[in-house]
Amino acid sequence: MSEVxxxxxxxxxxxxxxSSNSAREVLTVLGGQGHEVGVMDSGGISFTALSRWVEHRHPSPPFAADPLRYLDALREVLAGHSYDVVLPxxxxxxxxxxHRDEFRKLVPGxxxxxxxxxxxxxxxxxxxxLLDELGLPQPDTTLVTSEPxxxxxxxxLPAYVKLxxxxSSRGVWLAENPGRLxxxxxxxxxxEALTGGETLLVQQPLAGPLIMVSALFDHGxxxxxxxxxxxxxxxxxxxxxxESVVLPDVTQHLATLGAALDWHGPLSIDAVLDEPSGTVRYIDINPRLVEPMNAELAGADLVRRWLAVSRGxxxxxxxxxxAGIRTHMLLTAVVRHAEVGRGRRAILRELIQAAARRGWYAGSKEELLPVRSDPAVALPLLAISALLLLSPRLWQRLAPTGxxxxxxxxxGWQQLTA
Structure with a gap:
């Protein structure tokens, strides 16, 4: 490889x-910073497809279907191209x-x-x-290993049952009564999970807004x-x-978690905030960086720091x-109206408010499809909006449940842990 x-x-x-929202937002940050970006592309609907910032597109099998086959394709790409950094x-x-040791030999970062x-x-x-061991707050949670x-x-009840x-909210059900349970x-x-000896969570729901936490660690x-x-x-x-917020307790919790795991790279957590007490309770941990545009606009600088940490x-x-940085995803708001059956009027009203910069859109910036800086992304926004105005029921084809x-x-997890 050439000098880095x-x-x-x-x-x-x-x-x-x-294809993920996170990939699209990372691409936006990297493109704005002037980096040369390639993507592993398994086809299908993709908000990166028309972006002017994608310079190399490498066909790959879907990761969900077969992670090991996907890794074979990634190996071939890295063997044939001199990339400085891989961002998962x-x-x-x-x-x-x-397969960390192997891939560290294939790419410098x-x-x-x-x-x-x-x-x-x-x-x-x-x-x-782990959260219980570290004394970090979470909802009332019971672990079960059998149907009885x-x-x-x-x-x-009510309670959430989680695989x-x-x-992406799949494998999670809300049991509101014994019949539903x-x-x-x-x-x-x-x-399948229970007969395979796996452990399910039964977790009490919490009142309060959803909090999204993004973090980056350098060897813990x-x-x-x-x-x-x-x-x-x-x-x-x-x-x-x-909207960006500042919660000092969360920062301390992140430091405790990262040190306990000796975590290296990105980590994201979903939580629920009890506003009267200010207590945050953690409900899900994701080993990745989720949708970093709000963080970028708020000055967290996560993507640039991710590049630096990747390169040592x-x-x-x-x-x-x-605090107080507001962002929006117009497309997900439009599809949401169709999902819950609000109909064409609600979809049209949302589009008009966004165009006129009224309501939430006053003082807020688009984070998913930045039309001004990457104009071609307007095409999927216009096409999907037109389809939903024609028939709101089409949302199910645009946002499948699988x-x-x-x-x-x-x-895939079983394949990686076998």
Whole structure:
């Protein structure tokens, strides 16, 4: 490989997938910083597809279908191209951690933790035990290993039932009454998990806004952190609007967690904020960096610091992000109206408000599809909006309920842990 340029120069960066919101937002930051970006592309709907910032597109099999086959394709790309840094923008980080020593020899810049640390956060039951061990707050949680144990939770409803490995709100059910709990216990995914000796979570719901925490670690030391609050819900439980907040306790919790795991690279956590007390309770840990544009606009500098940590460089003093930075994802707000059956009028009203910069859009910046800086991304926004105005029911084809191609499925997790 050729000599690696300094981190403040133009780097050759490979993103491990092209279809997630996180990949699109990382691409926006890298493109704005002038880096040369390639993506591993498994096809399908992709918000990176028309971007002027993607200079190299490498076909790959879907990660969700077969992580090991995906890794074979990634090896070929790295053997044939001189990339400086690989940024795992979704759960490809899990697979790369499993083969960390090998991939560190194939690319100069790669920040992933040890696989033992990944096991402790990727498996939700293990993560719940870890939070309890470290004294970090979480909802009232019970671990169950059999159908009778699950059904015995009927007196603790409502509660969420969670598979040990699930992504993007999939593998999570809300049991509001004993009848619904019985239905959940009979679903194939739950039965398969329990008969396979896995542990499920039964977790009490909490009142309060969803908090999204993003962090970057350098061998267990917190190198960057950002916290935002979901202000409006998007399709399938996502956030169509966020606002940055400052919660000092969260920073301390992150430092404790990263040190305990000796974590290296990105980590994100979902939490619920009890506003009267100011207590944050953690409900999900993700071994990746989730949607970093709000963090970038708030001054957290996570993507640049991720590049530096990947290359073994000192990222410098950790910045303090600003509170009150508002961002939105117009497309997820539009699809949300279709998802919940609000109809064409609500969709049209949302589009008009965004165009006129009214309501939430006053003083807020688009984080997913930056039309001004990357104009071609307006095409999917216009096309999808037109389809939903024609028939709102089409949202189901645009946001399928199955695992996306970039996500890690329970079967993929078993493949990596065999």
């Amino acid at each position: 340029p300094p981190a403040n120069g133009r780097l050759r960066v490979l993103l491990t997938e092209a 923008t979704h759960e490809q980080l899990v697979a790369l951690a499993r 790669l920040a992933v933790p040890g696989f033992d640390a990944v096991r402790r956060v990727q498996d939700k039951a293990a993560a719940a035990r 144990e699950l059904l015995a939770q009927a007196d603790r 040990p490995v699930a992504t 019985s239905e959940i216990a009979k679903t194939p995914a739950v039965r 030391v917190l190198s960057g952190a950002h916290v935002s609050m979901r202000k409006r819900e998007g399709v399938q439980g996502s956030a169509s609007a966020k 460089e000192n990222a410098g003093p950790r910045p303090e992000p600003r 695992a996306p191609a970039h996500a890690l499925t329970p079967q």
